Amino acid sequence: MILRVFFRGDDLEREALRSLFENSFRGLGISMEFSDPLENLEGRNDAADILSTLLRKTGAHPSIWVVDVDIQLPGAGSIFGCAAGRCAITTTSGLGRNAWMNVAMHEIGHILGLDHCTAECLMQPAGNEEEVDRRPFALCE
Ligand SMILES: [Zn+2]
Ligand SMILES: [Zn+2]
16 A cells, blocks of 8 residues: 655655654555645645545545645644545644654554554644654554
């Protein structure tokens, strides 16, 4: 299986993401393939709208779009990321590098069918950046 990652980062960030991914999800036989962002998102911040663009343009192929705009859901305000089926979006906006990469790995876990988990685990829910920074990159056993 190939997981498509839509992300305009530098080579170091791409390699950092790839190595985190390989550590968190090793043994699943999934590889990452990077592509440039699907659209310019300037002026858009509706997470549901951006996610539906991703679903439509990828045909719901397993994929994650790392955006650089603030993303929001009605009633929830700004969010770090969200997933629907096998697609997810996540943002770098307002987050340190460790945090946004952790959120990206967490959303990839959702894409792969993992639910939230209360153990010391990548799939712990997190409500703020401090909680994200405390969350391990590893899955519990
Ligand atoms: Zn989650
Ligand atoms: Zn767990």
